[in-house]
Amino acid sequence: MAPLSSVDDFVDLVKRNTLASVLCALVGFPLACFVLPIAAPLALVYYVLVQQNMVPSPLALQRQSAAKAAETKVEEEGKKAGSDTTPASGVKTESEGKAKAGASVVGKVAQRPQVESSVEGGRPLTGGVALLRRMREQKAAQAKRDNPDKKILVAYASQTGTAHEIAKVVHAQIAESCGSAKIPVLAAFNDVDIDTLRADKFPLVAFVAASTGDGDPPDNTASFYAKMLRKSDDEFKGVKYTCLGLGDSNYTRFMAVPRNMRKKFQSLGAENIYWDAEADEVDGLEETVDKWTEGAVKAVLKEYNALTNRSGGNVEAKGGKDSGFLGLPALLPRRVQFTWLSAKEGEGVKKGLRFSRDHVDGRGSYGPLAPYFAKVKSVKRVTPADYEKQIIHMELCLEGSNISYKPGDAFGVLPENSADLVGKILSYLGEDGSKCFTTSEQLNSIQTPCSIKDALSLHCDLTSPPKKTLLRMLAESCGEEKEKASLLEMISTAGKERYRKEILEGQPNLLDIFQAYPSCKPHAEDLIEFLPALAPREYSVSSASQVHTGEMHFAFSVVEYETVKGRVRHGVATTWLSKLAEEVEQGKTVRIPIFMRPSKEFQHPESISKPIIMIGPGTGVSPFRGFSHYRSFLQSRSKQDVGESWLFYGCRDRTKDFLYEEDFTELHEKSLLNHYEIAFSREQAEKVYVQHKMQDHQEKLGKLILEKEAYVFVCGDGLHMAKDVHKKLEDILCTSDAAMTPSSAKSYLQDMQKGGRYVRDIWS
Ligand SMILES: Cc1cc2nc3c(=O)[nH]c(=O)nc-3n(C[C@H](O)[C@H](O)[C@H](O)COP(=O)(O)OP(=O)(O)OC[C@H]3O[C@@H](n4cnc5c(N)ncnc54)[C@H](O)[C@@H]3O)c2cc1C
Ligand SMILES: NC(=O)c1ccc[n+]([C@@H]2O[C@H](COP(=O)([O-])OP(=O)(O)OC[C@H]3O[C@@H](n4cnc5c(N)ncnc54)[C@H](OP(=O)(O)O)[C@@H]3O)[C@@H](O)[C@H]2O)c1
Ligand SMILES: Cc1cc2nc3c(=O)[nH]c(=O)nc-3n(C[C@H](O)[C@H](O)[C@H](O)COP(=O)(O)O)c2cc1C
Numbered sequence: 001m002a003p004l005s006s007v008d009d010f011v012d013l014v015k016r017n018t019l020a021s022v023l024c025a026l027v028g029f030p031l032a033c034f035v036l037p038i039a040a041p042l043a044l045v046y047y048v049l050v051q052q053n054m055v056p057s058p059l060a061l062q063r064q065s066a067a068k069a070a071e072t073k074v075e076e077e078g079k080k081a082g083s084d085t086t087p088a089s090g091v092k093t094e095s096e097g098k099a100k101a102g103a104s105v106v107g108k109v110a111q112r113p114q115v116e117s118s119v120e121g122g123r124p125l126t127g128g129v130a131l132l133r134r135m136r137e138q139k140a141a142q143a144k145r146d147n148p149d150k151k152i153l154v155a156y157a158s159q160t161g162t163a164h165e166i167a168k169v170v171h172a173q174i175a176e177s178c179g180s181a182k183i184p185v186l187a188a189f190n191d192v193d194i195d196t197l198r199a200d201k202f203p204l205v206a207f208v209a210a211s212t213g214d215g216d217p218p219d220n221t222a223s224f225y226a227k228m229l230r231k232s233d234d235e236f237k238g239v240k241y242t243c244l245g246l247g248d249s250n251y252t253r254f255m256a257v258p259r260n261m262r263k264k265f266q267s268l269g270a271e272n273i274y275w276d277a278e279a280d281e282v283d284g285l286e287e288t289v290d291k292w293t294e295g296a297v298k299a300v301l302k303e304y305n306a307l308t309n310r311s312g313g314n315v316e317a318k319g320g321k322d323s324g325f326l327g328l329p330a331l332l333p334r335r336v337q338f339t340w341l342s343a344k345e346g347e348g349v350k351k352g353l354r355f356s357r358d359h360v361d362g363r364g365s366y367g368p369l370a371p372y373f374a375k376v377k378s379v380k381r382v383t384p385a386d387y388e389k390q391i392i393h394m395e396l397c398l399e400g401s402n403i404s405y406k407p408g409d410a411f412g413v414l415p416e417n418s419a420d421l422v423g424k425i426l427s428y429l430g431e432d433g434s435k436c437f438t439t440s441e442q443l444n445s446i447q448t449p450c451s452i453k454d455a456l457s458l459h460c461d462l463t464s465p466p467k468k469t470l471l472r473m474l475a476e477s478c479g480e481e482k483e484k485a486s487l488l489e490m491i492s493t494a495g496k497e498r499y500r501k502e503i504l505e506g507q508p509n510l511l512d513i514f515q516a517y518p519s520c521k522p523h524a525e526d527l528i529e530f531l532p533a534l535a536p537r538e539y540s541v542s543s544a545s546q547v548h549t550g551e552m553h554f555a556f557s558v559v560e561y562e563t564v565k566g567r568v569r570h571g572v573a574t575t576w577l578s579k580l581a582e583e584v585e586q587g588k589t590v591r592i593p594i595f596m597r598p599s600k601e602f603q604h605p606e607s608i609s610k611p612i613i614m615i616g617p618g619t620g621v622s623p624f625r626g627f628s629h630y631r632s633f634l635q636s637r638s639k640q641d642v643g644e645s646w647l648f649y650g651c652r653d654r655t656k657d658f659l660y661e662e663d664f665t666e667l668h669e670k671s672l673l674n675h676y677e678i679a680f681s682r683e684q685a686e687k688v689y690v691q692h693k694m695q696d697h698q699e700k701l702g703k704l705i706l707e708k709e710a711y712v713f714v715c716g717d718g719l720h721m722a723k724d725v726h727k728k729l730e731d732i733l734c735t736s737d738a739a740m741t742p743s744s745a746k747s748y749l750q751d752m753q754k755g756g757r758y759v760r761d762i763w764s
Contacts, residue, residue, distance in 0.1 A: 091153070091187050091196060152184045152304055153202040155192055157209035157221035157257055161532045163246055164188070165467050166208045166289055172330040173297045174206075181333075183304070189224035194231070197270075199238025203307055204300050205270075209261050210246040214601075214753075214760045215253025228261070234269030240303050241265055242274035244292045248281040248764060250719045252726050274299040281764075284504060286468075286496070290327065327493030329468040331476060337440035338525040341449055346436030357591065364402030364596075368445055368536050371414055371593035372401045377551060379581040382659050390558040391619065391657055392581050393542070396594070399550040407544045407626030408602040408761070411552070412536035414458070414593040415573035421463075421511060422456045428514050431524050444533035452524050460531035463509040463572055468499070471513075473522065473530045480519035487517060507563045537573035538597055540715065540761065542622035542660070544629035553626075555619050555659055602713065602761040608634050611643035611710035613701065615725055617650030617679070617690050618659070620716020623761065624649075625660045627713070632672040644704065645672075646697075648690040650679035690721070691728040702736030705729075711757050718762030729758075 152174055156167035171186040178184075189207075196202055212218050217225040243265070245258025255278050262276060277292035279285040304310065357373045359366075366372045374396040382391040405411070426433045433453030439446065446459045456462065466474070468491040475487035489495045490502065502508070510531070514520055543553035558578045559571025580590045604627045605612070612631070614624040624647055635642055647664065651657045658678075667673040677693040694701060704710035714725055726749070733745035740748060752758035 091185055091192050149200065150203050150304075150308055151182075151201070152204040152206065152300055153192065153197075154184050154186045155189050155205060155207040156187075157189050157207070157218050157225070157261070159210060159212040159218035159220075160535050161461075162285070163208040163210045163218075163244075165469060165532060166244065166246075166293065167206075168332060169329055169469055170206055170208070170293055170297060172332045173293070174300060175333075176330060177297060177301055178304070178310070188220035190220050190222070192224060194224060194227050197236050197239055203239060204273075204304050205239060205241040205265075206243075206296050206300050207241065207261070208244045208246065209258040211251070211253065211255065211257040214762060215251070215256030217257050221257070225257070225261070228264050228268075231264075231268055236265055237269030239265075239270040240273045240300075241270050242272065242292075242296045242299060243276060244289065244296070245276070245278040246281075246285060247278065248719075250282060250723055250764065251762070252723065254280075273303055284500065286499065286504070290493075294327075325488045325492035325494070328488060328491060329472050331472050332469055332530065334526070334529060335441070336443050336525075336529050338437045338528075339439075341436040341438065346434065346449060346451065360401065362402060364404055366401075366403070366595040368412065368414060368595060369447070371412075371595045372398075372403060373591040374398060374401065374552070374594050376580065376584050376590045376592060379584050381581075382555065383657050387656050389652075389657060390560075390578060391555060391659055392558070392578060393553065393555045393659070394577070394581065395543075395548075396552045396554075396592070397550065398552050403552070403596060405541055405545055405552060405596055405598070407541060407604055407630045408599050408623050410538045410540050410597045410599060410761070411554075412538055412595045412597050413573055413577070414536050415534065415576050417457050417460075417462050417534065417572060418570070418575065419457070421509070422453060424511055425456060425462065425514070426453065428511065429521065429524065429527075435524075437525070443529060446528075452528070455528045459534055460528060461534045462511075462531065463569075464532065465503050465507045466510065466513060467532070470530050470532075471503075473526060474513060474517070474520050477522035477526065478517055478520045483517045483519045487520075505563070506565045507567070507569065508565075509569075512567070534572070536595075538763070540619075540622040542625045544626045544633060546633040547629040555622050557619050599761065601756055601759045602715075604630050605711055607640070608638060608642050609640050611645070611704045611708050613646045613648075613704060613710050613712045614715075615648040615690055615694070615713065616715040617648075617721055618657075618716055620714075620721070620762075621647075621649045621659055623715050624713070625663055628664065628667050628673050632667060632670075635672060643708065643710070644674045646675040646677070646701075646704075647673055648677045648679070648693050650681060650688075650690045650693075652680065652682040654678075654680055654683070689724070691724050694725070694728050694732065698732045698735060702732050702738070705733070705752075706736055706738050709757065711759070712752065714758075714760040714762065716762065717764070718760075719764045722760055722762040 154167050154171040154174065156163045158164040158167075167186060171184050174184040175181045185202075197205065209221070210218060216222075243258055243262050245255045245262075247255040247258070258278065262272070266272065274296050275292060277288050277296075279288035279292075359370055359372065361370070361372070377395040377397045379395070380393040382393055383389055422433070431452055433456075434451050436449045436451050437455075438448040438450075444459050446455055450459075471487055471491045475484050475491070478484035478487065490498045506512075508516070510527075539554040539556060541552055542555055543551060545552075556574050556577060558574040560568065560575075562568055577592070580592065583590050602623065608631055612627070614627060616622070616624050628645070628647070631645060649659075649664070651659060654661075664673060664676055668676040675697075677690075677697070679688045679690050679693050681687050681689060701710075705712065712729065714722055716722070729749060730742060730745040733740045733748055734742060749758055
């Protein structure tokens with residue numbers, strides 16, 4: 001207040017205070033009389049409620065509003081940094097897309113923050129700073145729970161998709177049981193950075209591994225496998241694993257890949273936590289697969305929980321208790337989002353293919369996603385038109401493709417399903433096949449936009465006997481409860497025998513299932529996502545590029561057989577190829593999508609000085625046509641001594657299915673093929689096979705192998721022929737001058753295989 005300096009100042013003060021007093025009296029009286037009696041009890045009640053934490057205090061309200069603003073900021077920062085959706089480093093996972101489709105981690109953090117003080121450098125933090133700190137900590141903890149550092153790897157080594165399908169089930173069951181889709185990571189081995197197999201990244205690994213070729217790793221594992229075999233010391237120390245091996249005991253290198261992988265995992269310090277299961281195609285895979293899956297999921301979760309101090313993971317509760325059936329395979333979650341295009345948007349796509357028919361790679365490098373469309377130059381039918389079996393020789397034009405190949409290589413063909421089958425499935429589903437879609441992530445080899453018809457024709461396996469996980473999805477799509485229950489029963493523990501009879505032996509295709517369960521009407525997108533991918537088929541090259549310039553030849557036998565239920569089945573690729581052959585015969589231009597599958601071992605030796613013994617009945621003789629032409633080419637350019645060449649070939653009847661008769665006869669007549677032995681199996685009462693012809697020459701063959709270091713090549717049927725021929729080779733070594741014991745003959749052949757002197761290209 002300013003000091004009084006005069007009388008006027010004093011008078012003025014009195015006047016102002018009188019006015020204030022009058023004003024106070026005018027406002028204060030009604031306030032005291034009417035408002036206070038109501039406001040005071042209300043204020044008292046409010047005070048009590050605040051004290052009891054039943055309503056927020058004005059201060060808390062103010063802080064909450066500040067917190068909300070700060071939280072929004074943190075969310076925005078989080079989104080900018082993208083840290084919440086970062087996949088496990090070092091692995092290209094199949095589930096990365098799920099993070100996009102599912103609830104965002106940031107969204108889950110939006111809980112009311114607690115207002116507490118924290119301490120920094122001995123000085124308590126209060127208010128907004130403490131609040132922000134606290135929020136960040138909460139957010140980090142939540143993110144860690146949702147996207148923990150330590151994950152479970154579910155990996156697969158798969159050539160034709162079986163191991164992949166099993167791994168998907170294991171992955172889904174772990175995710176379901178532990179209540180987080182982010183803890184298990186599903187990946188093909190080649191997509192796993194081997195250096196992430198460490199206790200702090202992937203302390204738990206469950207893997208399913210198959211072999212292909214002659215004990216070789218599948219394509220999706222080959223590079224990981226090679227890296228793994230080069231590793232030493234205890235680089236996998238702290239990693240715990242369980243492995244399911246898939247194989248076929250008809251192959252002499254039975255379970256080669258899973259066994260080698262397990263051995264190497266252990267030698268690198270990893271610890272096995274469950275049964276080393278091996279499922280053999282000969283006995284049927286189902287029983288072992290189901291048993292391992294159930295036990296492996298439990299074992300992995302138990303270990304993971306112990307390692308990370310997590311709780312939960314009630315595996316027993318899963319498997320369809322709700323539906324009343326025990327042991328059901330997991331209902332796999334939908335991973336991919338489909339966006340349907342309007343008729344206008346899909347217009348240009350309807351007739352579109354998955355890849356450009358004009359694609360040319362400068363290095364001649366093609367693959368299933370970008371194949372070369374090779375023009376069919378000519379076809380020749382080996383078998384008479386009225387014969388029960390069809391064998392076709394086909395010549396492709398490679399000019400301008402930059403593809404190079406060696407005799408012994410194989411190539412992949414991307415086949416199409418029967419148009420009739422696709423048409424029937426579309427009309428059963430009531431779907432317009434020209435409807436187009438895009439997907440939220442890559443689905444098999446589908447390149448979008450794609451029409452439903454193209455997806456079913458080019459990308460989905462419609463004919464292999466359906467796996468249990470597919471049947472589970474189909475069961476859920478049944479309108480009739482009775483049909484659903486019947487399907488569920490068949491894939492439950494109780495329905496094991498039914499599954500074996502109706503599915504594994506009956507070999508129904510998708511349409512057969514629909515006809516048996518007519519209320520089953522899955523959505524097109526469910527089918528496209530859950531049907532296994534249509535696998536490329538491989539064929540052995542039967543030409544030599546030095547002799548057949550700009551061309552590549554092959555021969556195929558058309559697969560046709562009757563199932564135990566009397567259904568006639570047609571092989572997908574060979575039936576499609578035989579229809580294309582008809583079109584070529586009618587003068588039409590036909591092109592087929594192909595890519596090379598070079599063979600590392602099945603190659604003609606560079607030197608022709610060593611003898612070569614080739615054994616290949618049926619279409620298994622194909623690579624030996626290429627070998628023989630190549631050998632004659634090398635012979636024409638070289639002055640070195642030439643080793644003997646032997647070919648053991650077998651077919652049913654010289655007048656019916658004698659493949660490449662002209663070529664081999666001519667090469668033999670010119671002494672470019674020294675010995676040409678043919679077993680005609682059906683020209684007499686008793687079967688005569690290639691191994692009988694080998695028996696006739698056992699002494700000579702023994703000498704060639706043991707004394708002249710001959711190469712032995714076997715190609716064709718891996719189920720019976722390759723096994724019988726292997727046995728014959730053992731016998732020959734035992735009866736040779738060296739008189740080996742059966743076990744030393746076995747190890748001699750093993751050593752020959754290791755040294756690349758006994759090489760097989762076999763298939764079942
Ligand atoms: C490296 C390699 C090289 C190959 N080279 C050649 C070659 O040069 N020529 C050639 O013709 N093939 C060759 N094959 C086989 C070829 O890849 C295909 O598997 C074959 O052509 C059949 O394909 P598909 O689509 O017509 O039959 P799919 O539709 O695949 O049907 C074949 C399936 O039908 C079932 N099946 C077949 N016959 C019967 C039966 N009698 N009873 C019950 N079930 C049966 C089996 O499950 C079989 O796997 C090769 C395979 C490999 C791996
Ligand atoms: N993935 C597939 O579906 C597929 C596709 C093509 C070929 N293959 C397999 O590959 C093989 C070759 O097929 P293909 O059609 O070209 O020829 P194939 O006509 O089935 O067989 C060629 C010759 O081999 C004989 N043979 C049968 N069993 C034998 C054995 N254990 N040891 C030696 N020879 C035996 C046959 O005799 P008999 O017939 O008189 O007994 C015939 O004379 C077949 O065994 C077939 O299973 C499989
Ligand atoms: C061409 C071919 C080669 C095979 N080679 C072997 C082998 O050498 N050893 C073996 O145990 N099984 C072999 N098998 C059997 C597969 O490993 C078995 O069928 C497995 O279930 C396939 O799994 P996938 O579909 O995941 O590739 C072979 C199968 C095929 C078709």
